Amino acid sequence: MTWLMSARDNGFGALDVGVWRAWPRSGTYDADPYARASFARSGDLPIGLSEGISFVATTDNQGRAIDGRCITRIKGKFLPARFWTLTIYDGRGRLIENSATRYGFTSTEVLFDAEGDAEIWLSPRAHSGNWLPTGESERIIAVIRLYDTPTGVARSEVAQMPRVTREKCP
Amino acid sequence: MTRFLLPILGGLVLGGLVHIVSIFALPQLAQNDAYARLERLGRTNEIVQIPDPTPFESLLPRLDPAFVFAACVFDLSHGPLAISVPTTPDLTSVAFYTRRGRVFYSLNDRAAARRSIDLQLMTPEQRALLPRDEDLTAADRLIIESSAIQGIVFVRAFVREEGARQNVRQQLTNAKCGPLSAAR
Numbered sequence: 001m002t003w004l005m006s007a008r009d010n011g012f013g014a015l016d017v018g019v020w021r022a023w024p025r026s027g028t029y030d031a032d033p034y035a036r037a038s039f040a041r042s043g044d045l046p047i048g049l050s051e052g053i054s055f056v057a058t059t060d061n062q063g064r065a066i067d068g069r070c071i072t073r074i075k076g077k078f079l080p081a082r083f084w085t086l087t088i089y090d091g092r093g094r095l096i097e098n099s100a101t102r103y104g105f106t107s108t109e110v111l112f113d114a115e116g117d118a119e120i121w122l123s124p125r126a127h128s129g130n131w132l133p134t135g136e137s138e139r140i141i142a143v144i145r146l147y148d149t150p151t152g153v154a155r156s157e158v159a160q161m162p163r164v165t166r167e168k169c170p
Numbered sequence: 171m172t173r174f175l176l177p178i179l180g181g182l183v184l185g186g187l188v189h190i191v192s193i194f195a196l197p198q199l200a201q202n203d204a205y206a207r208l209e210r211l212g213r214t215n216e217i218v219q220i221p222d223p224t225p226f227e228s229l230l231p232r233l234d235p236a237f238v239f240a241a242c243v244f245d246l247s248h249g250p251l252a253i254s255v256p257t258t259p260d261l262t263s264v265a266f267y268t269r270r271g272r273v274f275y276s277l278n279d280r281a282a283a284r285r286s287i288d289l290q291l292m293t294p295e296q297r298a299l300l301p302r303d304e305d306l307t308a309a310d311r312l313i314i315e316s317s318a319i320q321g322i323v324f325v326r327a328f329v330r331e332e333g334a335r336q337n338v339r340q341q342l343t344n345a346k347c348g349p350l351s352a353a354r
Contacts (some may be wrong), residue, residue, distance in 0.1 A: 029274050033193050040197035042231050045204045047263035048276025071233075071321055083261055083328055085236040093232050097225040103235040106331040108260075145234055147328065148259055148278055161173045 004092050017161040018057035020144060027053065042093075046165070052081065052147035058139070060164040066142060068096070068134030070123040070169040074142065076162030082148035085109050087118060091139030098133035105130055118162065189220055197270040204230055204271050205243065205322055214245045217325075217347045219339070220320035234326075236300050238338045240269045242323040242347030246316060250350040252294035253323055256283050264289070268318035290350055291323070323347060 013032055015022045019049045024161065027049035039046060047054060056074045060064055066072055068090070078084050087104030090096050095103045110130050121127040124136045134140055179305055197203070207229055212218035220229055220239035234238060238258075244251055257279040262288055265276035279287060290313045297315060327334045327342055 003236060007239065027273055027276070029272055036197050036270065036272060037193045040203045043202055043204045043207050044231055045265070045267060045271060045322065046273065047326070048263070048273045050276045051263040051265055051278055083330075085234055087235060089232060094228070095225040103225075106236045106294060106328075106330060137214060143232070145233075147263070148280070 013142065014156070015108075017055065017159045019057045019059055019061055019164050020161045021057070022053050022055045024049065024053060027051070038086045047145065052145055053123060053149060054143055054145045054163065057142045057144075059060060059162055060166050062166065064166060066122070066140040066164065067166070067169065068122065068137035068140045069124055071127065071138070071167040072134075072160045073119065073167050074120040074122065075165070076117055077117065077160045078107070078144065078160060079146055079159060080150060081146035084144060086118075086132075087143045087145070088122060088134065089141040089143065090135070090137040091141065091143060096137055097137040098135060102131070104132065120162075123168045176213045178265055194344050196306075199255055204267070205320070208243050209324060211241075211354065212243070212321075214243045215251060215348055217345045219343065226307060229298055231343050235280070236329055238327045238329055238335065238340050240325040240327075240345050242325075242338075243320075244316075245289065245320050246293055246296065247319055248349070250296050251256070251347060252290060252350045253289045253314060254288075254346045255287040255325050256341050256344045257285055258327040258341045259334070260330050262287065263350050265324045265326070266316065267289070267322040267324060268316075269320040269322075271322075274316065274318070274321075288312065291316055292350070293319065295316070313316075326341075 013023060013025045017026055021034060025031055026046040060072060074086065084107045085104055088096060105120055110120065112118055120130045120132060122132050122134050122140060124134050172326060177332035217240050217264050220241060223233045223235055242253065248253050257263060261278060281287065288311060290311055292313065294313065297313060325342065325345055327338050329338050337347065
């Protein structure tokens with residue numbers, strides 16, 4: 001099944017594809033004053049627009065915060081890119097400790113299904129398939145970074161990004 | 171009633187002004203921005219390898235753990251710089267930031283003619299001083315103009331699976347950043 005979602009610009013320079021939000025201008029010299037103030041405070045170096053673009057999701061497709069104590073499924077197709085990575089952080093933006101040192105998946109190591117969808121499971125306990133340990137963090141920040149994307153790709157009418165679904169909570 | 175209106179309005183306008191001024195001033199005042207953190211790691215105009223981020227430590231916030239990073243904190247006040255970054259097996263990119271963390275140029279290995287990305291970084295004034303013939307023979311060299319005297323060159327190299335990390339890291343140790351005069 002494919003999930004078609006049109007990208008929209010929210011007027012403040014953000015770009016939404018499903019639950020995934022990007023700030024394309026933050027990778028350019030024209031980043032707005034708020035973005036610049038926030039980068040200066042946090043020490044972030046946003047990726048340049050010719051390197052790629054990052055999308056952030058903090059909620060599932062029902063609008064609930066992604067909870068690391070639950071099992072959450074991220075499934076679907078990604079916008080075209082030479083490579084993509086999916087990384088999860090805790091609510092404070094730190095990588096989540098786990099014995100496998102597994103913090104994310106790349107497009108080169110993830111397993112795709114017959115329809116070409118990637119399916120990634122966020123869960124505090126081991127899960128079959130592509131499993132990302134959440135370490136029971138209450139809040140999860142999921143980041144998809146698309147590297148070397150065709151220009152303007154995210155603005156297409158049929159832009160696709162994976163759906164985020166809460167499957168089970170304890 | 172009306173005698174309260176003016177002070178309230180005045181307060182709102184003043185609050186708004188303070189907010190706008192602080193937002194614009196923050197990048198100048200931030201003590202712990204990327205430049206300050208990288209500067210502590212090594213000398214200026216030299217390549218420094220960034221340790222891989224872990225759950226306990228990350229030099230810069232929210233780095234992509236699927237990458238290996240290196241940086242060069244630059245200062246052009248003593249002349250242009252030559253930068254050379256070997257292309258790693260999968261994806262290598264270079265981004266240029268001002269002292270305040272604004273990206274002013276970025277490119278990836280698609281732009282590299284050979285097995286390395288070779289760039290020269292200089293101010294518009296320094297470029298104007300280049301001998302004309304040298305500018306011509308330099309057709310295969312990419313010159314990046316920087317309006318910022320100080321800033322950051324940040325190198326990102328993709329690691330397709332963890333087993334490849336050591337190899338990519340090893341290749342990035344061959345990255346160079348230094349005075350252009352010394353490179354010739």
